[in-house]
Each structure stands twice: as structure tokens, then as C-alpha cells.
């Protein structure tokens with residue numbers, strides 16, 4: 001490992017995540033001899049490691065703050081729930097193994113979206129076909145080989161009766177040993193490239209139906225068994241429990257990646273929240289983001305201020321790939337129970353394809369697939385015991401029999417038949433089958449940061465016709481199977497649950513349409529690539545993993561044709577320090593102020609920025625403690641300088657940022673400017689570690705009516721890249737000269753965003769209670785501060801008017817008694 005940059009690791013590529021995009025890219029780059037580090041936040045799961053007992057299942061979720069480092073990462077957003085995975089192999093660990101290609105005609109062009117914008121795929125099926133071939137081979141894609149599985153037969157027969165064609169989609173599962181017929185539970189030979197699970201053994205599929213909770217048999221050809229094992233074989237350094245927090249470009253080329261290592265096994269009061277863990281850094285020539293739709297979009301939203309090339313398409317084109325889950329209960333045929341046995345066979349074995357208007361032949365609407373969705377056999381117990389009335393009736397009958405046997409000494413001593421009756425006939429679980437629909441919904445969802453957290457705004461309403469169509473096909477399949485059709489309860493709240501979230505960092509033809517080019521390279525940031533579901537510019541329609549993997553394979557081919565020279569040595573600055581609170585022997589005055597308002601990136605004019613920010617829902621707030629360390633010096637100084645400490649929080653700057661150093665000036669009078677200014681200058685560092693400076697001014701002028709309230713509570717802010725220091729002034733004369741040179745109308749160089757903040761009335765009332773002093777002359781210090789404050793207002797709003805001229809800064813100095 002190359003160690004440069006003051007002890008930092010430097011590698012060719014850091015691959016973030018280990019799902020379908022990341023694993024493929026890591027393997028291709030490692031195989032080509034590149035030095036690759038894979039950082040996956042979750043744990044490693046070999047055969048036999050997946051949770052099964054209730055105690056294990058209860059902890060199988062991902063939430064490090066609660067010391068949960070498990071497999072399932074569940075999200076709840078406006079309009080939808082999402083389920084993704086956390087572990088080495090990403091979604092492949094819990095997916096249903098279906099590897100379908102995106103339908104040729106579904107790569108849409110300029111397809112309008114209801115709220116404006118359009119969906120456009122800048123690539124075609126022909127572009128992806130060679131890469132589909134490669135991935136299918138590596139993942140051992142093969143159609144389900146058994147013909148006697150009840151749920152498969154039931155769906156295929158129902159579809160045939162409805163005149164709807166079905167397909168057996170290729171599954172990434174090993175059903176047979178090489179050159180043998182399919183047979184369950186047979187030992188498999190080791191892969192030629194070894195494994196990332198030393199000492200583990202894999203077997204052919206036992207048809208246990210547990211694919212969505214992890215295959216303990218090792219029959220699923222998940223990414224850890226395939227691409228990641230091969231990547232490790234070729235030298236990739238695969239690290240688990242490594243979570244990437246932010247990325248930023250370096251001046252000398254390449255990127256600095258900031259990450260934390262989760263302390264799995266930490267006990268007691270240890271603070272395991274991700275943001276409380278010490279951050280570490282690594283430098284890479286290329287960074288390949290494969291953290292999934294939620295993970296990658298979140299990372300880029302957090303790093304947005306550091307990556308100015310990220311265009312307006314960031315966060316757009318979100319879709320749930322049209323996912324709709326429903327349930328068929330009590331399947332029957334000719335009045336008899338039909339045991340479809342949802343727990344027998346892999347989770348998905350067959351699919352009904354419904355055509356799309358794009359397919360031609362007079363079809364209308366948006367196309368989709370309906371697939372059987374089995375469930376683990378043990379879930380049947382849950383289904384049975386969940387029928388409260390019949391369970392209670394059977395329990396009461398059993399208890400009565402025991403009482404008769406023991407107390408009344410009547411009846412039989414053998415209770416086998418009673419126990420059998422207690423367990424019931426299992427008709428409900430054996431006759432139930434979930435159905436999973438997916439297809440071309442409308443990709444008009446938007447992803448953003450809210451209070452530093454990921455937010456997704458999406459609604460079923462614009463895709464209503466599509467969902468109604470999917471639901472009606474499922475109902476018709478249910479009718480054919482003599483079943484009771486049951487909506488997923490979320491549906492009645494107009495919500496869906498998606499296991500296929502897509503979009504957020506779409507590919508496109510230009511920066512307005514796509515954050516990335518058609519190969520997933522982020523525009524304006526060479527060497528930064530997105531290779532996962534986030535890069536999809538719309539729904540795939542079919543199950544998306546194969547398309548994600550094929551696009552990653554195509555992207556890797558492109559990367560390998562590009563420049564791989566190492567980043568030059570780069571200075572990485574340490575955080576600046578806040579100033580001391582009180583000067584020795586002096587009396588300090590401090591107060592705390594909160595301001596909030598619309599603020600957005602890519603704008604330089606605060607008022608215009610605020611207007612745009614309102615429409616986007618972007619905002620910024622700060623909570624600052626302003627401290628004048630020596631009140632006498634503060635009043636006498638024409639620049640009335642004080643220190644500012646605290647934090648800034650903004651969705652577009654990546655959440656909460658501590659003020660590393662801050663300056664405040666109360667009522668200064670810049671040359672050639674009417675009235676006074678209250679000035680703020682804060683040094684910040686965004687989530688990716690890039691230095692930023694917030695500069696703000698309250699413009700206190702008597703320009704219209706009695707606007708003293710608005711003037712003193714409205715702050716026009718800009719954020720600049722880099723740490724920009726205030727002008728130096730160590731003497732009174734220098735301070736006056738600084739004021740003379742100050743101008744309002746200059747847009748500072750490096751402005752990356754602008755907006756307008758205000759103090760809300762409640763916050764102002766609170767602010768008045770925060771005034772405090774430190775030192776011997778507390779009351780006098782407060783009085784001095786108050787005189788300066790009110791005196792300046794008097795000058796601006798009354799004295800200047802009466803005298804017909806503007807007050808000179810010297811007047812403040814005179815008031816200070818000099």
C-alpha cells in the first residue's frame with residue numbers, strides 16, 4: 001500500500017459498498033492489476049451465518065447507533081417504505097436471485113414526467129447486451145429447473161388460463177453440480193478463485209425458500225461467493241464494517257475519502273453512533289460509488305458543497321421500480337384446498353410479463369412483471385398463529401381435553417390427536433402465496449437531505465394507472481386460483497414498499513439531465529464514478545440487479561481505458577481553532593443567536609438564492625454564540641469585532657457543520673454605504689472536509705418606513721469555497737481604512753451559494769435571555785453594549801434623518817468616550 005500525504009494511504013481505487021455495481025467494478029479493476037480497496041459498512045456472512053432464531057432475527061437490522069449491525073436496512077419515507085441490505089455482497093444477500101435483462105423497448109427517450117422534466121435512457125439494450133452476457137456467466141444464471149413445485153405450477157397454470165405468457169427467469173442459484181442434473185443439498189466444489197469465507201462449504205439449493213433472509217446453504221451465487229471472492233483473489237483489499245462518510249476532490253488530482261470503522265461488539269455506554277466515531281481518511285485516484293440508491297445519493301448530497309460539478313439533477317428520478325406486493329389467501333380448486341406451498345422452492349421461480357405501449361402491437365399502458373414470491377417455511381407458523389380466532393378456538397379445545405383427561409379422569413390418555421388438532425391443518429399457510437409486481441412506474445421522486453438525514457419525496461398518485469393495472473392482473477391470477485385477494489395494508493394508506501429503489505444520481509446526456517455521463521462518471525469530477533442503482537435514470541422495469549451489474553461492467557471497461565496516474569502530493573489542512581472566550585482582566589459580553597432561512601447552492605445573489613431555495617425546500621440555519629472578550633475594546637474598536645462560535649446546519653451543505661472559527665462585527669459603517677452593517681464570517685468544513693466560509697450582512701438602513709425590525713433581523717448570506725480571512729487591522733487607523741474599502745455590491749470570488757436568514761420572533765425573545773457577562777464589571781459591560789446598540793440605531797433611524805446627513809463612524813468612537 002502506497003503511504004503518502006503525511007501517512008495517508010493512497011490507492012488506485014476505493015470502491016464504496018459491495019453490492020451489484022460495486023462488486024463488479026472492484027473485480028474488474030483488481031483483475032486488471034489496479035490497487036483496490038473495497039469499503040463495505042456491513043458484516044461478512046458465510047453459509048450458516050444468517051439469523052434464524054427469533055433472538056437472532058430481532059437483532060438482524062442495521063442501526064449502529066443502537067448497536068445493531070445486522071443484514072436488513074429498513075427505511076420509511078413520504079409515500080413509501082424501502083428495504084435494502086447491509087453486508088458484504090449488498091442486496092445479493094437477501095435478493096430473490098432473479099437476473100432479467102431490461103426489455104429492449106423500455107430504454108425510453110424523452111418521456112415526459114407529470115410534474116415537468118422527462119425520463120431518458122442515454123444507453124440502449126445493444127450497449128448492455130455484451131455486459132449482460134458476462135455477468136450472467138459469472139453469476140451462474142439458470143432458469144428454475146424443477147417442474148413439480150406447486151407454487152410455480154399454480155402461477156403458470158393460472159397465467160395460461162388467462163392467456164398471459166410466463167417465463168422462467170434466470171436465477172443466480174446453483175441447483176446442480178457441474179455436468180449433473182439438478183438435485184438438492186449436494187456438496188459443491190470450491191471456485192477456482194477461492195472464497196472470502198475460508199473454511200465454508202456450499203451445497204446445491206435445498207428449495208427451503210429462505211433466499212430473502214440469507215442462504216445458509218450457500219446455494220445462492222451471491223456477490224461474496226463470486227465477484228468479491230474473485231476480486232480478493234486478484235488482490236483487492238476487502239474491508240467490512242467500514243462506512244464511507246464523504247468524498248472530496250484534491251487539488252493534486254484524486255479524492256480524499258473519509259470513513260469510520262464500526263466497533264461491532266462494543267458494549268455498555270460506548271457511543272456507537274456513526275457521527276460519533278473517529279473519522280479516518282484514504283486517498284484514491286478513482287472513487288467508485290456503489291453504496292446503493294440510498295447510500296450513494298446520501299453520500300453525494302452530504303458532499304455536495306465539496307463537489308461543485310454535481311448538477312441540478314442530483315436527487316432526481318427516484319422510483320421504486322413499480323414494486324407492488326399483494327397476497328393470495330386460501331387458494332382452492334374445485335372447492336378443495338390448493339396447497340400452493342409458498343415455502344417450497346426459491347423465493348421467485350416464474351414470472352408473468354405484461355406488455356407495454358412501447359412494445360407496439362397495439363398494447364397500451366406501462367409494462368410490468370408479476371412474480372411468485374415465496375416465503376421461508378417457518379413463516380408459515382406465523383401465518384397460522386396470526387389467525388387469532390381459530391388459534392384461540394383450537395387452544396381452548398385442547399385445554400378442555402387435557403382437563404377432561406386429568407381432572408375429570410374421563411377420556412383418553414393419548415393426546416396425539418389433540419395436539420394435531422391444536423396445530424391445525426395449516427391450510428392457510430399452505431394455501432397462501434404472495435405476489436410481487438414490478439415495472440415501469442413514473443420516476444418523479446426526489447431525494448434530499450432533511451436535518452442532515454436522507455429524505456425521499458415520492459407518491460403513488462402519478463403512477464396510479466400503472467399500479468391499478470398491476471393490481472388487477474394480480475386479482476385475476478387470484479381468481480384463477482380460487483383465492484382471496486389481499487392488498488398489502490400499506491396500499492390503503494397510498495404507500496408501497498419497495499425492495500428496488502432506483503435513481504437519485506442519474507446518468508444523462510448533459511448536466512441538466514444527468515449527474516453522470518452514460519458511463520456513470522460524475523460530470524465535472526473525473527475519476528468519481530457511480531455504478532449502482534442510484535445511476536438509473538428511471539425504472540428498469542424488470543428486477544434491476546442484472547442491469548446495475550451490466551452497467552457497472554461497462555463502466556469498468558471505460559475506466560480501464562482512462563488515465564490512472566496517481567494523485568500528486570496534496571496538503572490536507574487540519575481544522576482551525578475557535579478563539580478564547582475572555583481577554584485577561586477584561587469583562588466579556590456574550591449572547592446566543594439563532595437565524596434560519598432559505599439558502600441554496602449555485603447562486604450568488606442572496607435574494608435570488610432565497611427565492612430558488614424556497615421552491616426547492618433548501619435551507620440553512622445557524623446557532624451562534626457571539627462573544628466580545630473585552631467589552632471596552634469592543635466598543636472602542638471602529639470594527640466592533642467579536643468572536644462567533646456554534647454551528648451551521650443546512651441540507652445542501654451536508655447537515656450540521658461546526659464553526660471552526662467565526663468573526664462578528666456589530667454596526668460598522670462601510671465607506672460609501674448608507675446606514676450600518678452587522679457582519680458575520682464563519683469558517684466551516686463540509687462533511688467531506690472541504691473548507692467553506694459563510695459571510696453575511698444585516699443591512700441596517702433607514703430606507704423605507706420604520707424597518708428597524710426587518711433590518712436587524714434579516715441576514716443576507718453567501719457561502720464561499722475555502723477559508724477566507726477577514727481583512728487585517730491591528731490599529732484604529734487600519735480599522736477605519738478597512739471600513740473605507742468595504743463595499744456591499746461585490747460578489748466575493750468562490751461564491752457557491754446564497755440565501756436570506758431571519759430571526760423568528762420567538763428566537764429573538766429567547767436571544768434576549770441569553771445575554772451574559774464574565775468579569776468584574778458585568779452590569780456596566782451590559783450597559784455599554786446596550787448603549788452602543790441603541791445609539792447606533794438612534795443614529796441610523798433618527799439622528800441621520802434630523803441632521804440630513806449620514807453619521808460618520810467617528811461618532812461611534814466619540815460615544816465610546818474616546
Ligand SMILES: Cc1cc2nc3c(=O)[nH]c(=O)nc-3n(C[C@H](O)[C@H](O)[C@H](O)COP(=O)(O)OP(=O)(O)OC[C@H]3O[C@@H](n4cnc5c(N)ncnc54)[C@H](O)[C@@H]3O)c2cc1C
Pocket residue numbers: 016017018019020021022039040041042083084085086087088089090091092094095096097098099100212242243244245290291292293295296299348499500501531532533534543544545546548
Ligand atoms: C428482499 C429483496 C429481494 C430482491 N430480489 C431481487 C431479485 O430477485 N432480482 C433483482 O434484480 N433484484 C432484487 N432485489 C433488489 C436488489 O437487491 C437491488 O436492486 C440491488 O442489490 C441494488 O444493487 P446496488 O449495487 O445498487 O446496491 P446494493 O446491492 O444495495 O449494495 C449497496 C451496499 O453498499 C453498502 N453501503 C451503503 N452505504 C455505505 C457507505 N456509506 N459505506 C460503505 N458501504 C455502504 C450497503 O451496506 C450495501 O452492502 C431484491 C431486494 C430485496 C431487498
Ligand code: SF4
Pocket residue numbers: 173204205206207208209210211212214215216217218219220345346347
Ligand atoms: S431456496 Fe434455500 S437453498 Fe435454495 S437458494 Fe434459496 S435459500 Fe438457498
